[in-house]
Amino acid sequence: MIINPYMFGSAYDSDAQAFFTANSTLTDATKKNKVNQLFIDLKSYGLYNKFYAFYLLNLGDATKNRFNIINPVDSDSAFRLAFSSGFTFSDTATTPNGSGTFAKTFLNPSTVFTEDSIHLSTFGTQNVPSRYEIGCWGPENSLLTRYGSPTTAYLVSNTSVFAGGTNSDNSGFIIGNNLGGTTSIYRNNTLIVSASKSFAKGGTPLALWCSNRNATYTENAEYSFLPMSVATIGKGLTSQQMTDLNTCIQTYNS
Amino acid sequence: MKGIKLNIEQKNAIQGIFYNENCFFNCVQDINNDWFLFLSQSDKAELVNTNYAYLLLLSEFEYVPPIIENPFN
Secondary structure, three states: OOOOHHHHOOOOOHHHHHHHHHOOOOOOHHHHHHHHHHHHHHHHOOOHHHEEEEEEOOOOOHHHHOOEOOOOOOOHHHOOOEEEOOOEEOOOOEEOOOOOOOEEOOOOHHHHOEOOEEEEEEEEOOOOOOOOOEEOOOOOOEEEEEEOOOOEEEEEEEOOEEEEEEOOOOOEEEEEEEEOOEEEEEEOOEEEEEEEOOOOOOOOOOEEOOOOHHHOOOOOOOOOOOOEEEEEEEOOOOHHHHHHHHHHHHHHOO | OEEEEEOHHHHHHHOOOEOOOOEEOOEEEOOOOOEEEOOOHHHHHHHOOOOOHHHHHOOEEEOOOOOOOOOOO
């Protein structure tokens, strides 16, 4: 007996299927299964509605990587990415050159975020000295995972309002989080720093791999060197939610 | 690293211009305020048969980034 699979619907989570429908050049079954599991995991932990933007950067090329999986519409208003020249795309990560490569998210915190509720996260596939992994300006909402000397992870609202802690390894999952005036940074679910810092909403659209100062993307942009497979922008999370998000993203990257 | 050095007219002709559906040219200044463009191997392969192929014929020079002080110190 031939069973028509369409009688029983898609084998994937409904939002994963919507992502696959939009991202029609993503055909590899192994990748799709991993992505599908990510959707399932995020929902099972109650995290799916905590994101404004969730980017998968290890799907192989700019066409596949550009979508915000939370809202996979091919438009700036859905926060899909536009990539500068100079990137190297692979099935492992999107790798910048540190000298001008960045991606526009079109997500302006001033119109999207809530005061004192923000997270920015990255999954780095190598350990490299770096600069701004995610950034905006005036005020800032920026994540730096391994900056300066000694290398330090920062979550920044401005140059006098930030949390910073020594970090010598930006491979893996790093999250900068502000919730209700408590700012913390974790790497692979291990605390780097926690501080009482109140964050204002950022003033220019967020960029991946640079600080978008004065909305120019070039002025003192301090471009990142970090190859990433995942980046997220979302609401402030509780400690348990950050632990759960780490689990989801580690599983996706395994 | 090396990059393609552009004059101001060359930079203005491509800055922010999309060369495919997802990617745009981004030029940056070096420590001397000269403009540079960096292309990956896949960028170069893509531009070969386009109106931007002339970029591939321009000379490459060593890029020295501007000095930016650590604002958190």
